[in-house]
Amino acid sequence: MMQLVLTVTAVVLSLAAAGAIIRIAIGPSLLDRVLAADVLLAIFGAALCIDMAVNRHLNNLMLLVALSIIGFVGSVTVARFVADRRESVRES
């Protein structure tokens, strides 16, 4: 049963990562890309969690905590220095 769960979650998370990467690519503004990168980071965290749960170890747990720190610092920094560089404001 765990193999089935692993397959299903792998497919679902791959689709989700593809969607987040598409939003990073076409995102009309910087903040959209930051948000999509945050979601991509959350998807990586989910993949780490599922790996730990299926293989029954705790090796990735510190990596998970570090991932949340990285996401926090990254999005706060970018949000602090964002400026509006679009030509038409109502484009997004």
Added chain:
Amino acid sequence: MNPETLLGDTVIDAVSAVFMVVGALMSLGAAIGLLRFPDLMSRMHAATKPQVLGLFLLLVALGLQLRTWWAWPVLLVAWLFQLLTVPVSAHMVGRAGYRTKHLHPELLSSDELEAVVQQAAGKRGFDDENPAGSNPDDAGSPDRRGRLGGGPGAGSA
């Protein structure tokens, strides 16, 4: 006793499998929301799902799979850390999005900052081309500066 533990094992496995699949579906929902929602604020609404509820479900599934008691506090710490950092970064992104006008005003059900921003803009004599707060160097929020009034920032009035 042995068949009972076997049954319990199967039940725990099934519950954690359901949690894992639902937690992964949270990520998929966030990706679909990112692709389909029209502006930054609604995309932020979708992006929160895998960060809080999805991580919670996956950590519970992990704890159920490990079948040890000492793992639960560690998992709780990991989830609490995410719970503390996510609102702060979402607040920063949302504030930057509001200041740089990354929103459709016609989609908002209520804009509670609008009156304050208008008042502050009027006090500081801003024109419409340069609305209050669009400058990222403007560290303090415009409402606070507008209310302080007699402070050193009031020279332009």
